[in-house]
Amino acid sequence: VRYFEDMPVGLVEPVDATYLVTEAEIVEMGERWDPQPFHTDREAAAASIFGGLVASSVHLFGITARLGMQGRPKAAVSSLGFRDLQNHAPARPGDELSVSSTVVASRPSQSRPGTGVVTIRAELRNQHGELVFSFENTALYAGRPG
Amino acid sequence: VRYFEDMPVGLVEPVDATYLVTEAEIVEMGERWDPQPFHTDREAAAASIFGGLVASSVHLFGITARLGMQGRPKAAVSSLGFRDLQNHAPARPGDELSVSSTVVASRPSQSRPGTGVVTIRAELRNQHGELVFSFENTALYAGRPG
Numbered sequence: 649v650r651y652f653e654d655m656p657v658g659l660v661e662p663v664d665a666t667y668l669v670t671e672a673e674i675v676e677m678g679e680r681w682d683p684q685p686f687h688t689d690r691e692a693a694a695a696s697i698f699g700g701l702v703a704s705s706v707h708l709f710g711i712t713a714r715l716g717m718q719g720r721p722k723a724a725v726s727s728l729g730f731r732d733l734q735n736h737a738p739a740r741p742g743d744e745l746s747v748s749s750t751v752v753a754s755r756p757s758q759s760r761p762g763t764g765v766v767t768i769r770a771e772l773r774n775q776h777g778e779l780v781f782s783f784e785n786t787a788l789y790a791g792r793p794g
Numbered sequence: 795v796r797y798f799e800d801m802p803v804g805l806v807e808p809v810d811a812t813y814l815v816t817e818a819e820i821v822e823m824g825e826r827w828d829p830q831p832f833h834t835d836r837e838a839a840a841a842s843i844f845g846g847l848v849a850s851s852v853h854l855f856g857i858t859a860r861l862g863m864q865g866r867p868k869a870a871v872s873s874l875g876f877r878d879l880q881n882h883a884p885a886r887p888g889d890e891l892s893v894s895s896t897v898v899a900s901r902p903s904q905s906r907p908g909t910g911v912v913t914i915r916a917e918l919r920n921q922h923g924e925l926v927f928s929f930e931n932t933a934l935y936a937g938r939p940g
Binding site: 683698706710714717728732 | 830842843851855859860863872876881929
């Protein structure tokens with residue numbers, strides 16, 4: 649388990665796992681959480697600015713979170729928020745996505761001794777290395793026991 | 795349909811619909827996208843800082859997006875990103891959530907004539923009126939036709 653002390657600024661953590669985006673899941677997540685034509689309707693999506701179905705931001709946020717969890721486990725106590733969720737290139741059916749995380753800020757918590765506040769920038773890329781989605785996640789982590 | 799010109803700064807759009815958070819869906823969304831004990835394991839969650847199961851940020855992001863879509867339809871062309879996703883009070887099984895949206899910025903697009911860039915602050919509240927989750931969403935909207 650990675651504790652607060654194990655996450656210094658500059659630490660880069662690529663994750664070996666990849667995530668295959670399917671048309672079925674784009675549509676399912678779109679219908680469930682973000683029912684816009686370019687997520688749910690193949691023909692309407694073809695006529696949209698994207699020229700075809702693209703994954704919703706909710707879907708990409710989920711994929712990034714899930715891939716991030718497949719790296720070394722972290723002693724997260726509570727999320728403190730996310731900044732700057734950005735859509736870069738669209739994610740389309742058949743894309744294979746991977747995530748890389750970089751620690752961009754780290755400090756001991758003032759209010760909760762023995763814990764620390766860490767900000768991680770997560771980047772989701774496709775099989776061509778293009779940046780698809782990114783955000784910064786700030787969370788409270790437990791310090792190393794003892 | 796609400797076009798760019800129909801979304802001036804200060805426009806507040808409450809949505810009539812509410813969303814019931816269930817334990818089953820907290821666990822399902824947690825296992826699928828954010829497998830941390832306070833989202834997936836009732837006993838471990840009881841021992842966590844939250845004292846019980848709480849909805850993941852992916853889940854709350856989805857609920858906010860979906861409730862937002864149940865207001866008057868908007869002529870969205872493309873998302874330009876989200877800022878400041880914040881967890882305020884936790885969302886627990888049985889909570890009934892509602893959303894309210896406020897336009898906080900609006901300008902014509904420089905690069906795409908006939909469209910505009912609008913930033914909306916979305917606030918998700920529970921049945922007690924407590925703020926649960928919030929973010930700002932910037933997107934490109936089509937202008938009124940003709």
